[in-house]
Amino acid sequence: MNTLETNRILETLQSLYPNVECELIHSNAYELIVAVALSAQTTDVNVNKVTPRLFEKYPDVLALSLAAINDVQQIIKSLGLYKTKSNNIILMAKIIVADYDQIVPNKMKDLCKLNGVGRKTANVVLSVAYNVPTIAVDTHVNRIAKRLGFAKNDDDVLQVEKKLMRKIDRSLWSDTHHRMIHFGRYFCTARNPKCNLCPLVDICKEKNKNIIKGK
Numbered sequence: 733m734n735t736l737e738t739n740r741i742l743e744t745l746q747s748l749y750p751n752v753e754c755e756l757i758h759s760n761a762y763e764l765i766v767a768v769a770l771s772a773q774t775t776d777v778n779v780n781k782v783t784p785r786l787f788e789k790y791p792d793v794l795a796l797s798l799a800a801i802n803d804v805q806q807i808i809k810s811l812g813l814y815k816t817k818s819n820n821i822i823l824m825a826k827i828i829v830a831d832y833d834q835i836v837p838n839k840m841k842d843l844c845k846l847n848g849v850g851r852k853t854a855n856v857v858l859s860v861a862y863n864v865p866t867i868a869v870d871t872h873v874n875r876i877a878k879r880l881g882f883a884k885n886d887d888d889v890l891q892v893e894k895k896l897m898r899k900i901d902r903s904l905w906s907d908t909h910h911r912m913i914h915f916g917r918y919f920c921t922a923r924n925p926k927c928n929l930c931p932l933v934d935i936c937k938e939k940n941k942n943i944i945k946g947k
């Protein structure tokens with residue numbers, strides 16, 4: 733991919749989604765990290781249905797660290813993996829209370845020590861809660877990066893993240909992450925991408941495969 737193509741992709745995504753932000757409802761770093769941890773293998777819409785009750789009952793990290801697991805399970809049981817997620821967010825809260833003075837850490841190495849927090853979740857927290865430029869590679873970003881030629885099909889998520897960071901100006905990392913998620917969620921979906929409407933069809937590596945079934 734050359735610089736001209738990169739710039740065209742970024743400008744197209746910007747014009748499609750000029751104002752982008754995280755779709756997980758949250759009002760602080762605690763609510764965000766819990767919401768992102770709960771979002772694994774489900775949608776933001778589903779997470780947003782359970783978090784108001786969860787945060788009403790457990791309004792801060794200390795309250796969640798003292799929660800009974802059965803109660804948390806009841807509140808989030810509509811989500812997949814709710815038992816594991818309940819366990820993870822309570823243990824995560826305990827560590828934040830014990831080791832970080834009840835403040836969600838703002839360093840990658842510290843975030844990744846928390847239960848249920850991997851590199852993707854950490855990058856979202858750094859970007860959204862702390863305004864640190866990052867590119868969190870979720871399923872949408874991974875797919876779009878490969879279709880548009882930022883990365884190879886057999887690259888793992890860390891390789892995809894590094895290639896995106898190399899090719900995109902740091903000042904655009906966070907916005908591009910959100911724009912790629914929107915593009916993947918609403919336009920270039922996994923199964924029925926809208927190839928026949930796509931302004932990037934000439935750049936796409938999968939257009940021949942998808943344009944036939946594009947809607």
Ligand code: SF4
Pocket residue numbers: 879880919920921925926927928930931932933936937938939942943946
């Ligand atoms: S041509 Fe289709 S698969 Fe390629 S980026 Fe556009 S919508 Fe996605």
